[in-house]
Amino acid sequence: MRAPGKLLTVITLTILTASIAFAASQAIRDIVSPLPSLDSQEFDNIEFSKPTQVDKKPTGNYNCQLRVYVSEPLSRWKDYTDYYYYEHAFLGFGIDTTLSIAYQETVTVTRTWDVSQNTLISDISNSNIEVFAVLFNSEDGGTGISDPLYEDPWGAPFTIHNVDAAAHATPGNPGSDGPSANSTHTVFIEEGTSQTCPNCPYVRAALKSLYESGDYNFLYSAMITDKGAYSYMVNNYNLTYVPSCYFDGGDDILVGGYSQESYYTDRLLSSGQREVPDLDLEVSMSYLGDYQIEFTVSITNNVFSNSAPDTPAAPTGPSAGLLEDEHIFSVAATDPESDQLYYMWDWGDEQSGWIGPFNSGETVNGNHTWSAEGEYSVSVKVKDQYDVESDWSDVRSVKVVRRGNANGDDLINVGDAVFMVSYVFRGGAAPEPIEAGNANCDAWTNVGDAVYLVSYVFRGGLPPGCY
Numbered sequence: 001m002r003a004p005g006k007l008l009t010v011i012t013l014t015i016l017t018a019s020i021a022f023a024a025s026q027a028i029r030d031i032v033s034p035l036p037s038l039d040s041q042e043f044d045n046i047e048f049s050k051p052t053q054v055d056k057k058p059t060g061n062y063n064c065q066l067r068v069y070v071s072e073p074l075s076r077w078k079d080y081t082d083y084y085y086y087e088h089a090f091l092g093f094g095i096d097t098t099l100s101i102a103y104q105e106t107v108t109v110t111r112t113w114d115v116s117q118n119t120l121i122s123d124i125s126n127s128n129i130e131v132f133a134v135l136f137n138s139e140d141g142g143t144g145i146s147d148p149l150y151e152d153p154w155g156a157p158f159t160i161h162n163v164d165a166a167a168h169a170t171p172g173n174p175g176s177d178g179p180s181a182n183s184t185h186t187v188f189i190e191e192g193t194s195q196t197c198p199n200c201p202y203v204r205a206a207l208k209s210l211y212e213s214g215d216y217n218f219l220y221s222a223m224i225t226d227k228g229a230y231s232y233m234v235n236n237y238n239l240t241y242v243p244s245c246y247f248d249g250g251d252d253i254l255v256g257g258y259s260q261e262s263y264y265t266d267r268l269l270s271s272g273q274r275e276v277p278d279l280d281l282e283v284s285m286s287y288l289g290d291y292q293i294e295f296t297v298s299i300t301n302n303v304f305s306n307s308a309p310d311t312p313a314a315p316t317g318p319s320a321g322l323l324e325d326e327h328i329f330s331v332a333a334t335d336p337e338s339d340q341l342y343y344m345w346d347w348g349d350e351q352s353g354w355i356g357p358f359n360s361g362e363t364v365n366g367n368h369t370w371s372a373e374g375e376y377s378v379s380v381k382v383k384d385q386y387d388v389e390s391d392w393s394d395v396r397s398v399k400v401v402r403r404g405n406a407n408g409d410d411l412i413n414v415g416d417a418v419f420m421v422s423y424v425f426r427g428g429a430a431p432e433p434i435e436a437g438n439a440n441c442d443a444w445t446n447v448g449d450a451v452y453l454v455s456y457v458f459r460g461g462l463p464p465g466c467y
């Protein structure tokens with residue numbers, strides 16, 4: 001933390017090279033107060049690229065910093081011209097807090113703020129007071145650069161925390177964040193400015209004009225460094241020069257006093273098109289009298305979060321079966337969100353399509369008939385209603401044989417008759433399935449089947465089957 005006006009030790013380039021990680025999170029220039037004023041000319045040939053964006057799409061809880069800026073629509077403070085008053089000038093934070101909001105949860109925060117929390121003023125007016133509610137994503141949005149003039153790339157770096165939503169209210173007039181034709185959300189600009197800055201009035205005038213045009217979906221607050229905003233802007237943004245505009249928490253930055261609107265509109269469009277989490281943000285406020293306001297911020301996390309169904313256990317069912325018979329297997333899968341589930345069976349010879357929907361945890365049967373003898377591996381997988389799939393389950397093996405193939409080898413021959421005699425009279429192994437030994441398809445699996453098989457194999461009798 002730096003105190004206003006305190007001189008910092010200059011970190012040399014040698015030290016910087018040896019500790020880039022340190023440099024990335026520390027100021028490498030002296031931050032002085034008042035901040036040096038920059039006109040636009042110094043930047044005409046400087047291309048400073050937007051920092052690499054990290055994936056900011058949250059999963060599960062939405063984590064953010066909620067800041068409520070209390071400000072005056074028409075400031076009591078004039079800019080450098082000593083003629084024009086600032087617009088939307090920051091008085092102080094009504095709240096500055098970390099929030100973690102679960103999926104589909106709504107968090108509502110109500111606070112009061114009164115003039116005693118500000119050392120610079122002693123009154124506020126019911127007709128000239130406003131709040132901005134702004135959500136800064138807690139995730140690291142990359143490194144921003146507040147000093148593009150500094151030759152080393154680490155020119156006053158800061159950690160970007162992108163603004164995901166912003167809303168504005170005056171007493172009795174609530175507001176909400178919302179998309180527009182050219183933005184996914186309401187963009188928020190923090191205008192780093194100073195009354196002693198000759199180039200700052202260009203920014204003040206440009207932002208006023210753009211805001212009043214209504215053509216762009218944005219809000220802005222004049223952060224006057226000599227009127228209470230210094231420590232916030234230096235600590236959060238490494239603010240080095242005034243004017244400097246931070247779009248959406250530094251997603252885009254404009255350092256210098258440009259008057260051409262395109263410098264702002266390009267960045268408004270760029271920041272506005274950023275993909276943001278699906279949130280609802282509303283703010284309302286009222287004037288309580290006695291220089292006191294009350295505001296309420298409501299945030300709903302609509303960020304969709306879904307997990308795959310749990311991989312089901314191996315299906316249960318017969319371990320052996322007859323060719324051409326229908327076999328029934330069962331399984332029950334669950335989904336972390338209790339979503340509706342669809343099942344796909346792998347029968348070893350073919351796969352089913354998706355079958356469903358079924359409730360999470362419900363026991364589901366699958367039926368299959370095999371048309372060739374063999375040992376088959378049956379498994380199943382599930383997907384939820386959002387098409388997110390589990391892995392395949394472990395397999396259940398099933399042996400499928402023809403009727404009369406009592407010993408389960410590849411053939412129907414005298415060996416099957418011998419097997420049946422052994423089973424019936426000598427306590428030998430049973431056919432698997434038992435019905436495989438029922439060659440004549442009567443009610444029993446017995447010696448009659450051995451006789452039937454001998455007749456088929458040696459005397460031209462009918463093949464095993466149900467006639």
Ligand SMILES: [Ca+2]
Nearest residue numbers: 307337339384
């Ligand atoms: Ca799910």
Ligand SMILES: [Ca+2]
Nearest residue numbers: 405409411412
């Ligand atoms: Ca056989």
Ligand SMILES: [Ca+2]
Nearest residue numbers: 438442444445
């Ligand atoms: Ca029989």
